[in-house]
Amino acid sequence: MSAATIPASDLVRRRSEVPRTAFHLLAKPTGAICNLDCSYCFFLSKERLYPESSFRMSDELLDAYLTQYLESQWGPEITVAWQGGEPTIMGLDFFRRAVAMAEAKKRPGTRLAHTLQTNGTLLDEAWCDFLREHRFLVGLSLDGPRALHDACRVDKGGHPTFDKVMRALRLLQAHEVEINVLTTVHAANADHPLEVYRFLRDDARARYMQLIPIVERDNDTGFQEGTELTSRSVGADQYGRFLTAIFDEWVRRDVGTVFVQQFDVALASWAGEPHGLCVHSETCGAALALEHNGDLYSCDHFVEPAHRLGNIRDRHMSVLASSERQRDFGRAKRDSLPRACRECEYRFACHGGCPKDRVARASDGEPGLNHLCAGYLRFFRHIDPTMRRMVQLLRSGDAPARVMFERAGRNDPCPCRSGKKHKHCHGR
Ligand code: SF4
Numbered sequence: 001m002s003a004a005t006i007p008a009s010d011l012v013r014r015r016s017e018v019p020r021t022a023f024h025l026l027a028k029p030t031g032a033i034c035n036l037d038c039s040y041c042f043f044l045s046k047e048r049l050y051p052e053s054s055f056r057m058s059d060e061l062l063d064a065y066l067t068q069y070l071e072s073q074w075g076p077e078i079t080v081a082w083q084g085g086e087p088t089i090m091g092l093d094f095f096r097r098a099v100a101m102a103e104a105k106k107r108p109g110t111r112l113a114h115t116l117q118t119n120g121t122l123l124d125e126a127w128c129d130f131l132r133e134h135r136f137l138v139g140l141s142l143d144g145p146r147a148l149h150d151a152c153r154v155d156k157g158g159h160p161t162f163d164k165v166m167r168a169l170r171l172l173q174a175h176e177v178e179i180n181v182l183t184t185v186h187a188a189n190a191d192h193p194l195e196v197y198r199f200l201r202d203d204a205r206a207r208y209m210q211l212i213p214i215v216e217r218d219n220d221t222g223f224q225e226g227t228e229l230t231s232r233s234v235g236a237d238q239y240g241r242f243l244t245a246i247f248d249e250w251v252r253r254d255v256g257t258v259f260v261q262q263f264d265v266a267l268a269s270w271a272g273e274p275h276g277l278c279v280h281s282e283t284c285g286a287a288l289a290l291e292h293n294g295d296l297y298s299c300d301h302f303v304e305p306a307h308r309l310g311n312i313r314d315r316h317m318s319v320l321a322s323s324e325r326q327r328d329f330g331r332a333k334r335d336s337l338p339r340a341c342r343e344c345e346y347r348f349a350c351h352g353g354c355p356k357d358r359v360a361r362a363s364d365g366e367p368g369l370n371h372l373c374a375g376y377l378r379f380f381r382h383i384d385p386t387m388r389r390m391v392q393l394l395r396s397g398d399a400p401a402r403v404m405f406e407r408a409g410r411n412d413p414c415p416c417r418s419g420k421k422h423k424h425c426h427g428r
């Protein structure tokens with residue numbers, strides 16, 4: 001049944017009846033379909049969920065999605081987020097229609113923030129003109145310099161993709177499109193933190209970065225089942241060493257000019273401020289995923305039958321998002337914490353990490369500990385004094401970036417970027 005033929009009585013149509021639950025949505029117009037074949041991609045196996053599907057969001061569903069989504073959101077700024085698979089496979093015209101529809105449907109006085117996560121390989125001038133015109137924030141996947149990127153990010157023929165992604169990056173930059181570089185941290189690049197970071201900062205000229213750990217279950221279903229992990233997954237301590245090495249470089253020279261999501265989130269946690277990253281929030285469940293056919297799932301990482309909330313053709317997404325089932329999903333993140341986490345001194349910053357990664361056992365044998373725990377602990381212990389100092393600076397009205405002058409070594413470049421050594425400049 002198409003959205004256009006849904007009896008009005010089946011949907012909560014009137015705005016006054018739409019539950020006011022704050023949530024964010026990642027829409028997947030091509031479902032799991034992607035033009036690449038990255039070895040660690042958790043989403044490619046989801047193709048099997050819809051064996052007969054064309055994997056294209058219809059215009060009717062697009063209309064229903066945007067109508068319901070914009071009815072559900074109440075802030076002055078509403079984020080409309082596209083993800084995949086690879087969403088650009090839908091073609092530029094689909095997104096032109098989507099933006100036009102969303103702009104026409106939004107409430108007066110609200111502003112739309114459009115985001116697109118892409119591997120970049122299909123972007124061209126026309127795409128970049130469009131992305132710039134509508135001020136999209138583009139999440140571009142780039143795993144580091146050529147060899148480290150190409151270790152996993154290959155196309156269907158197994159060919160490397162580095163050159164295509166760098167071409168897209170330069171094109172986006174030439175068009176002044178805002179970019180957030182998404183770098184997955186996996187077995188192949190995790191032992192090269194500075195090589196990755198310096199490449200992203202100096203060659204890719206990325207100002208916003210996310211360093212996302214790959215923790216991938218090893219099973220035949222592709223669902224979050226079992227406790228075995230693939231050999232591509234990043235090791236716990238390896239991830240901790242990766243983050244701390246980058247943090248040490250960042251804190252000596254890049255505070256305030258390079259924004260690494262993990263460090264921003266940590267600072268917010270130490271300052272007792274909200275940060276919005278579900279992985280390190282006490283509860284979750286406010287970031288849902290919409291499949292190409294209208295199926296709504298609890299989370300992008302749980303697109304599997306047990307976490308399908310329903311279809312937005314049948315029930316308003318706001319009703320599904322505020323359902324008891326979804327609230328249980330979000331609360332389970334907190335309520336299922338093992339004792340090791342409940343008693344952990346860094347619980348305030350970690351909250352046990354993402355439930356999808358909780359495949360390990362604590363030292364007392366209790367299951368449900370995050371695979372990355374040892375890495376998180378290493379990272380949190382390492383940054384603790386610096387975070388405390390940055391919070392102190394913030395509270396006294398100083399710029400946290402001042403910490404660079406306190407942390408830079410005498411032979412490091414001076415954080416003021418004079419080009420001199422610190423000891424011959426501000427470190428004198
Ligand atoms: S399951 Fe993980 S990724 Fe999904 S919303 Fe919860 S913390 Fe976030």
Ligand code: SF4
Pocket residue numbers: 340341342344345346347350351352353369370372373374376377
């Ligand atoms: S650092 Fe480890 S023990 Fe502490 S909250 Fe995180 S996962 Fe739990």
